[in-house]
Amino acid sequence: MTLAPGLFTPDPGPASWHQLLRAQTWIELKLTLRHGEQLLLNLVIPVLLTVVLVTQSFLDLKTTSGLSKVDFLVPGILALAVMSAAFTGLAIATGFERRYGVLKRLGATPLPRWGLLGGKTLAVAVLELIQIAVISGVGVALGWRPHGNPLSVFVLVVCGTAAFAGLGLLMAGTLRAEATLAAANLVWFLLLFAGGIVFPLSSLPGGVADVLGFLPSAALADGLRTVLGEGAGLPVQDVVTLLAWAVVSLGAAARYFRWE
Amino acid sequence: MTTNATARRAGPSGQRLHSVDVTPSTHARTLAATEWGGEPLRSAAVEVTGLVKRYGPTLAVDELSFTVPRGSVFAVLGPNGAGKTSTIETCEGFRRADGGSVRVLGRDPVRDATELRPRVGVMLQAGGGAYPGARVGEMLRLTASYCRNPIDPALLLDLLGLSDSARKPVKRLSGGQQQRLSLAMAVVGRPELVFLDEPTAGLDPQARHAVWGIVEALRSDGVTVVLSTHHMDEAERLADEVLIVDAGKKVAHGTPAALTRGEQPTLRFRADATLDADALLALTATLPAGCVAASTGDGGYQVTGPPSAIGPHLLAAVTAWCAEKSVMPSDLQVGRRTLEDVFLDLTGRELR
Numbered sequence: 112m113t114l115a116p117g118l119f120t121p122d123p124g125p126a127s128w129h130q131l132l133r134a135q136t137w138i139e140l141k142l143t144l145r146h147g148e149q150l151l152l153n154l155v156i157p158v159l160l161t162v163v164l165v166t167q168s169f170l171d172l173k174t175t176s177g178l179s180k181v182d183f184l185v186p187g188i189l190a191l192a193v194m195s196a197a198f199t200g201l202a203i204a205t206g207f208e209r210r211y212g213v214l215k216r217l218g219a220t221p222l223p224r225w226g227l228l229g230g231k232t233l234a235v236a237v238l239e240l241i242q243i244a245v246i247s248g249v250g251v252a253l254g255w256r257p258h259g260n261p262l263s264v265f266v267l268v269v270c271g272t273a274a275f276a277g278l279g280l281l282m283a284g285t286l287r288a289e290a291t292l293a294a295a296n297l298v299w300f301l302l303l304f305a306g307g308i309v310f311p312l313s314s315l316p317g318g319v320a321d322v323l324g325f326l327p328s329a330a331l332a333d334g335l336r337t338v339l340g341e342g343a344g345l346p347v348q349d350v351v352t353l354l355a356w357a358v359v360s361l362g363a364a365a366r367y368f369r370w371e
Numbered sequence: 372m373t374t375n376a377t378a379r380r381a382g383p384s385g386q387r388l389h390s391v392d393v394t395p396s397t398h399a400r401t402l403a404a405t406e407w408g409g410e411p412l413r414s415a416a417v418e419v420t421g422l423v424k425r426y427g428p429t430l431a432v433d434e435l436s437f438t439v440p441r442g443s444v445f446a447v448l449g450p451n452g453a454g455k456t457s458t459i460e461t462c463e464g465f466r467r468a469d470g471g472s473v474r475v476l477g478r479d480p481v482r483d484a485t486e487l488r489p490r491v492g493v494m495l496q497a498g499g500g501a502y503p504g505a506r507v508g509e510m511l512r513l514t515a516s517y518c519r520n521p522i523d524p525a526l527l528l529d530l531l532g533l534s535d536s537a538r539k540p541v542k543r544l545s546g547g548q549q550q551r552l553s554l555a556m557a558v559v560g561r562p563e564l565v566f567l568d569e570p571t572a573g574l575d576p577q578a579r580h581a582v583w584g585i586v587e588a589l590r591s592d593g594v595t596v597v598l599s600t601h602h603m604d605e606a607e608r609l610a611d612e613v614l615i616v617d618a619g620k621k622v623a624h625g626t627p628a629a630l631t632r633g634e635q636p637t638l639r640f641r642a643d644a645t646l647d648a649d650a651l652l653a654l655t656a657t658l659p660a661g662c663v664a665a666s667t668g669d670g671g672y673q674v675t676g677p678p679s680a681i682g683p684h685l686l687a688a689v690t691a692w693c694a695e696k697s698v699m700p701s702d703l704q705v706g707r708r709t710l711e712d713v714f715l716d717l718t719g720r721e722l723r
Contacts, residue, residue: 120592121594125489
């Protein structure tokens with residue numbers, strides 16, 4: 112083989128931070144959108160749940176707040192979408208990247224850890240924007256009329272994302288990839304039904320409901336319902352609950368995450 | 372030890388980035404103290420001193436020391452479990468030394484990781500570490516986009532015979548294709564030093580030659596290469612210096628020429644008929660004084676004797692005897708022992 116002399120002459124150096132971040136965000140987003148199960152989890156199931164639960168009458172919702180069915184369900188589905196993207200999807204993808212040595216290998220490139228985590232964060236944020244746009248569009252088509260301050264929604268989604276991402280990364284960084292896959296799906300499924308997302312916790316016995324109300328899924332869904340359904344201001348208790356989850360889970364992930 | 376390396380690098384090889392390249396390593400070490408602009412300019416590419424690495428009760432690396440001069444190709448040879456990967460991964464900053472010290476480009480591979488990462492290219496064993504769902508071209512372009520002045524990814528894919536697979540997902544590549552992608556990822560950022568952990572394991576002959584071509588081009592462009600391998604011919608062909616390790620310890624270190632020198636020269640051949648002890652005695656009787664024919668135990672035969680006797684007359688005597696007995700000799704060669712012989716002598720012939 113003849114190679115041009117000087118092709119490999121050393122000239123090392125990292126790219127600019129914004130190029131690193133853009134490249135990492137774009138690959139993370141592309142890989143998610145290309146992955147069949149991720150698409151199912153993040154978009155298809157939330158949209159189908161919205162359509163089926165709103166239009167079919169087998170779910171008889173007795174809500175204490177007196178919200179209509181669509182006003183109750185769409186904020187819950189938005190919370191579900193955040194959980195899908197920031198918890199289950201992130202945990203599974205990161206778990207398998209760890210298992211296949213991707214995280215280890217990227218650790219030997221000029222991409223710093225903040226670049227990897229920043230890319231993942233931005234990719235989750237863009238995915239959430241897509242989810243919110245699609246689910247809101249379907250909701251509006253089904254008669255949903257959102258109220259409230261978009262800034263409050265933004266704060267809730269950011270806090271919810273931080274809480275779920277911390278839990279997802281903690282799981283991905285400590286369990287085997289198969290265990291993460293199973294656990295992340297199981298938790299998603301349990302919280303869908305018992306985490307205040309599609310069934311109101313008020314239909315459960317008082318003591319149980321009070322405890323379950325502190326789950327991140329319940330705090331996020333309840334907060335979104337309060338803002339979007341009732342047009343209320345920022346639900347402080349829900350935000351504080353989500354922030355507490357975020358601090359504990361991100362702290363534990365930073366402490367216990369194993370890169371290989 | 373480095374005369375071979377120096378001679379090879381003296382050829383036309385384009386611009387030299389590091390003037391220290393042609394300095395023998397012992398000299399480089401004495402100059403290591405000379406700092407310039409905060410950079411230990413004259414430091415060796417890799418300097419390992421008394422490295423100890425433990426996994427629980429297992430001692431994987433036991434007081435290993437070696438120095439890799441800048442601009443050279445350095446091969447680490449050893450049987451499975453000899454501590455090659457532990458040593459290399461400690462130099463890459465993936466593992467912390469349990470004892471001793473490791474300096475890479477004059478820096479600490481763990482503490483100074485941020486500074487070293489762009490300057491050091493890494494190929495993991497078995498070519499791992501690409502996103503399984505990413506396409507080949509996409510993965511290499513991603514790695515290139517982390518770097519300030521990368522080599523054109525399309526050119527690298529072409530050099531490594533991966534152009535036709537550029538749109539294939541990484542998870543559908545063969546093992547050999549993954550290895551080549553991993554090599555491309557290691558060099559795309561124009562690093563000063565690359566670590567290649569078994570770069571040709573499981574490759575077909577064409578792919579091996581492509582990888583060798585890249586390693587030779589890296590050296591002539593002034594890049595330091597540290598590679599581990601099981602293939603003796605690879606080390607013999609590529610490396611300026613070879614370090615043979617076994618059970619975490621250094622068992623030999625030097626140029627391939629130095630390691631295979633010093634043995635008495637030998638004539639080796641195979642035969643299409645079995646030569647028993649009597650036949651070998653008869654053969655010995657016809658040979659120049661001091662030469663002895665013997666079986667090597669693996670179906671081959673060898674004649675050893677004083678260096679002055681190993682020459683054309685000996686060759687003529689052996690072939691004449693074979694002609695008389697109607698024995699066809701094959702693989703007939705005169706020379707020193709190979710690196711493989713050195714390796715097996717040092718690390719033992721039994722499987723472990």
